[in-house]
Structures are given as C-alpha cells and as structure tokens.
Amino acid sequence: MYVCLCLGVTDGQIREAIYEGCCSYREVRNALEVGTQCGKCACLAKQVVKETLTEV
Template sequence: MYVCLCQGVTEGHIRDAIYEGCCSYGEVRTATGVGTQCGKCACVAKQVVRETLSDLQSAQASLAYPAAYASA
C-alpha cells in the first residue's frame, strides 16, 4: 500500500529501510523521503515504523534463547 503519494513511498519501502538499518521514523524519513512534502502521510508512516520495529524486536527476543531452553 502506498503511504506517501507525494514521494511514492510504500509500506514495503518503509519496512525495507528498517531492515537495512533505520531505527527511527527520522531515519526512515531521511532514507525514503516519506513525510517530506505535504506531511499528510506522517501518522501512517510512523505507525508502520512502530509496528515494524516492534515485530523485529519480538522476533529477536524469540531468538535470544536456544530452542532447548525455550521448550523447557
């Protein structure tokens, strides 16, 4: 889905920026240009950033322990 029509930024572009190392909305904004023109997309873009960072943290937390410890 397109998040920013002005810059042509999709949810996928935002997620890719995070997977490539962006750790905040500001970094995603710099990397993708989202929210830099009219600004109407900023709320949705921030939500996508929050959800993606949360998903990444959850995935990393589940990998923090070896499988033998997780099933105990």
C-alpha cells in the same frame, strides 16, 4: 500499499529501510524522504515504522 502519495513510498519500502538498519521514523524519513512534502502521510508512516520495529 502506498503510504506517501507525494513521493510514492510504500509500506514495503519503509519495512525494507528498517530491515536495512533504520531504527526510527526520523531515520526512515531521511532515507526515503517520506512525509517531506505535504506531510499528510507522517502519521501513517510513523505507525508503519512503529509496527515494524516491534516485529524485528
């Protein structure tokens, strides 16, 4: 599923970034640039990060 339409970032890419070592929304944002255009996806992106971090 697409989380960020501006940059075409999926929830899978966010999870992968976390498995590869990102441990906060800020780090995921720096790595994938998710939420850096219109910002509408920030809330959902943060939620995916939070959910994934509680899994790992």
